Amino acid sequence: MLKRENILLVDDDINILELLQRHLQSMNYHTYKAVSVKEALYILKDTFIDLLITDIQMPEVDGLQLLKFSDEHYPEIPKLVITGYPSVDGALEVIKSGAIDYLTKPFTKEELRLAVEKAFAHGESRKNIRPKKANGNRAVHSEMIGESAAFQEITDVIERVKDNKATVLIQGESGTGKELVARAIHYSGKFSRAPFVAVNCGAIPENLLESELFGYVKGAFTGANDNRSGFFQAAEGGTLFLDEIGTAPLTVQTKLLRALQEKEITKVGSRKNEKIDIRIIAATNADLQNDIQEKRFREDLYYRLTVVEINVPPLRNRKSDIPLLVDKFLLKYGVEYKDRLLKISPDALEILKRYNWPGNIRELENVVQRAVIMCDGAIGVKDLPEALKYQIDFPEENYKPLREMEKEYVQRVLLHTQGNKTKAAEILQIDRKTLREKIK
Numbered sequence: 001m002l003k004r005e006n007i008l009l010v011d012d013d014i015n016i017l018e019l020l021q022r023h024l025q026s027m028n029y030h031t032y033k034a035v036s037v038k039e040a041l042y043i044l045k046d047t048f049i050d051l052l053i054t055d056i057q058m059p060e061v062d063g064l065q066l067l068k069f070s071d072e073h074y075p076e077i078p079k080l081v082i083t084g085y086p087s088v089d090g091a092l093e094v095i096k097s098g099a100i101d102y103l104t105k106p107f108t109k110e111e112l113r114l115a116v117e118k119a120f121a122h123g124e125s126r127k128n129i130r131p132k133k134a135n136g137n138r139a140v141h142s143e144m145i146g147e148s149a150a151f152q153e154i155t156d157v158i159e160r161v162k163d164n165k166a167t168v169l170i171q172g173e174s175g176t177g178k179e180l181v182a183r184a185i186h187y188s189g190k191f192s193r194a195p196f197v198a199v200n201c202g203a204i205p206e207n208l209l210e211s212e213l214f215g216y217v218k219g220a221f222t223g224a225n226d227n228r229s230g231f232f233q234a235a236e237g238g239t240l241f242l243d244e245i246g247t248a249p250l251t252v253q254t255k256l257l258r259a260l261q262e263k264e265i266t267k268v269g270s271r272k273n274e275k276i277d278i279r280i281i282a283a284t285n286a287d288l289q290n291d292i293q294e295k296r297f298r299e300d301l302y303y304r305l306t307v308v309e310i311n312v313p314p315l316r317n318r319k320s321d322i323p324l325l326v327d328k329f330l331l332k333y334g335v336e337y338k339d340r341l342l343k344i345s346p347d348a349l350e351i352l353k354r355y356n357w358p359g360n361i362r363e364l365e366n367v368v369q370r371a372v373i374m375c376d377g378a379i380g381v382k383d384l385p386e387a388l389k390y391q392i393d394f395p396e397e398n399y400k401p402l403r404e405m406e407k408e409y410v411q412r413v414l415l416h417t418q419g420n421k422t423k424a425a426e427i428l429q430i431d432r433k434t435l436r437e438k439i440k
Contacts, residue, residue, distance in 0.1 A: 004028055004029060004030045005029050005030065005050040005051060005120065006029075006030050006031075006032065006047065006048060006049050006050045006051075007024055007029050007030070007031050007032070007049070007050065007051045007052075007053060007116070008031075008032045008034065008040060008043055008044065008047075008049045008051070008052050008053065009021060009024075009031055009032065009033050009034065009053050009054075010034045010035075010036075010037065010039075010040045010052070010053070010054035010055060010058075010063065010066065011035070011054070011055040011058070011082065012035050012036060012055065012058045012059060013055070014035060016055070016082070016105075017033045017035070020053065020082075020112070021033060023109045023112050023113075024112070024116070026109075027113060027116070029116070032047060032049070036058065036059075036060070036061070037058065037060070037061040037062070037063070037065065037066045037335060038060075038061065038335045038336065040052075040054070040066055041066075041069070041332070041335060044070065044073075044074060048187075048192065048193070049074070049077055050077070050078075050120070051077065051078055051079075051080065051116065051119055051120060052066075052067075052070055052074075052077050052078070052079045052080070053079075053080045053081075053082060053116075054066055054067065054079070054080075054081060054082070055081075055082050055083065056081060056082075056083045057083070057084065060335075060340050061335055061340060061341060063081065065331075065341060067079055067081070067099055069331060072145075073145070073328075078100050078119040078120065078122055079099045079100060079119075080099060080100060080101055080102070080103070080115055080116065080119045081099045081101070081102035081103070082102065082103045082104075082105060082107070083102055083103075083104060083105065084104070084105040100118065100119045100122045101115055101118060101119065101122075103115050144177065144180050144181065144184050145321070145324050145325060145328055146318060146321035146324060146325075147320060147321060147324060148318040148319075148320045148321045150313040150317055150318045151313075151318055151321055154181060154310060154312065155184075157308065157310055158181070158184050158185050158188060159188075160308075161185055161189075161308050162184075162185050162186075162188045162189030162190075163189045163190045163191075165191070165278070165279035166279070166307045166308050167260060167279070167280050167281070167282075167304060167305055167306075167307045167308070168182075168185065168279075168280075168281045168282070168305075168307070168308045168309075168310060169245075169281075169282050169283070169284070169302075169305040169306045169308070169309050169310070170182060170281065170282070170283040170284075170310045170312060171283070171284055171285070171288075171309065171310070171311050171312065172283075172285060172311060172312030172313070172314070173285055173312075173314050173360055174285050174359070174360065174362070175315075175359045175360035175361055175362030175363060176312040176313070176314055176315070176360045176361060177312060177360075177361050178243070178283040178285075178312055179198060179241065179243060179283065181310060181312060182196075182198070182239070182241045182281045182283065183196060183241075185239070185281060186238065186239040186241075186279075186281075191237070191238055191239065191279070194235075194236075194237040194238030194239070195234060195235050195236070195237065195238040195239070196235070196238055196239045196241065197231050197234050197235040197238070197239070197240050197241065198241040198243065199212070199213065199231050199240065199241065199242055199243065200243045200244055201242055201243060201244045201245055201247050201248045201252075202243070202244035202247040203244075206249045206252075209248060209249065209252050210251065210252050210255065210268055211224075211228075211230065211268045212230055212231060213230050213231050213232060213252065213255075213256075214230045214232055214255060214259075214265045214266065214267055214268060215227075215228050215229040215230035215232070215233060215265075215267040215268070216228055216230075216267050216268035216269050216270075217267050217268070217269040217270045218269075219269060220267070220268045220269025220270070221268070221269065224268075224269065227267075229267075230265075230267070232259065232265050232276055232278065233274075233276075235278045236276065236277060236278060237277055237278065238278060238279070239278065239279045239280075239281055240278050240279070240280050240281070241281045241282075241283070242256075242280065242281070242282045242283070243282075243283045243284075244283070244284060244285070244286075245282040245283065245284050245288075245305070246284045246286035246288055246291055246296075246297060247286075250296075250298065253297065253298045253301050254298070256280075256301060257298060257300060257301045257304060259276065259280075260280065260301075260304045260305075261304065263275060263276055263277070264276060280305070282305050288302055289302075314357070314360055315357040315360045315361055315363075315364060316356045316357055319353055322349075322352055322353050322364070323349060323353070325361060325364055325365075326344060326349065326352060326364070326368055329364070329365050329368035329369065329372075330342050330343070330344065330368060330372065330379070333368060333369050333372040333373075334372055337372050337373055338372065342372060342375065342378065342379060343378045343379070344371075344378060344379040344380075345378055345379065345380045345381065347380070347381050348371075348379055348380050348381050348383070348384055351381060351384060351388055351389060352364070352367070352384075352388070355388050367384065367385060367388070370383075370385070371383040371384060386426070386427045387427060387429070389416075406438070407438075410424075410428065410435075410438055410439070413427050413428055414439075421435055421436070421439075
């Protein structure tokens with residue numbers, strides 16, 4: 001059976017959308033409709049799209065912004081523009097924003113067919129010549145974004161492993177984007193049409209993890225009233241992502257090792273072995289080497305998992321990526337909450353760049369999300385959490401004793417709160433008694 005390409009149609013005119021849908025479905029294409037850029041972003045995030053067709057003139061966020069965003073985050077998708085306001089300058093702007101061609105309203109079904117075929121043909125040719133890096137030294141894989149050397153090392157490894165089924169272990173602190181790396185490996189490679197199944201091992205009770213992963217047969221235990229497949233079977237042909245692998249009990253680790261070695265599993269309560277064809281990507285924020293020493297993790301499983309190892313750096317070690325990540329979250333939440341694109345002031349961005357982000361990218365996203373909700377226009381310093389505003393940066397060549405740094409920091413916070421000790425203690429995250437002792 002021939003593959004039906006997925007085409008995303010974006011236009012605020014429902015009549016145009018329905019016309020496009022009728023024409024394209026008669027050509028055996030599968031279509032998705034969006035009446036706004038906001039709706040289109042949700043579809044792009046959750047659906048494998050082969051071609052984007054968008055109008056330019058739309059309220060709030062226009063089609064040019066959608067083109068620029070999709071060209072940056074989904075460069076492999078060819079783009080076609082439909083416009084009722086043709087001009088030379090407009091055509092140049094459309095092409096510069098990543099579109100292959102544009103159609104002028106009104107258009108015939110045949111003109112649409114030719115434009116779509118041209119877009120797909122051009123998209124296929126670009127796959128063979130597209131460099132690994134986009135926009136200078138920036139690399140983009142799905143929702144991953146960055147331009148730092150640390151980020152580029154990760155994308156280079158992704159390029160090497162995406163088209164094979166070598167086992168990968170991703171290590172990094174919480175909030176660094178380990179699952180995004182796993183998804184990038186899966187969805188940028190030739191197995192992208194197969195399932196991607198994510199399992200948080202730490203979120204499933206130990207006594208249930210084995211049956212959830214491998215499935216069970218009827219009567220295997222109390223409550224097993226039917227045969228049931230597990231996550232391994234659900235991921236057949238694709239990728240099984242095992243997050244927080246270090247939390248898996250030793251009994252489950254033993255079965256995981258056998259699955260990796262023998263390429264087969266056994267359901268709980270069964271004696272029948274079943275062959276599997278999947279790639280396993282595991283992730284952890286724990287020190288597995290220490291867990292091996294403490295007899296909490298199998299050494300032989302560790303070596304089976306680390307055929308390829310990826311270490312995701314904390315955000316404090318890739319601060320040059322912060323402006324790009326902020327732009328991404330501003331677009332996401334600006335459209336979601338305010339139906340428009342938002343900007344951030346240089347002072348506010350500088351504060352975000354200075355902070356060390358113990359919660360990493362997840363914390364940064366939460367801060368930007370909150371700022372979008374709180375702001376009236378562009379995001380300014382006033383829209384950021386108090387704890388971020390009053391950090392002190394000392395030049396590396398001007399180190400000071402810890403006691404002196406603490407004294408200066410407390411003085412600045414008290415100055416900001418105009419002597420309000422309750423507010424100052426809240427910012428410093430200490431109680432009033434401790435603050436009084438420091439003041440004394």
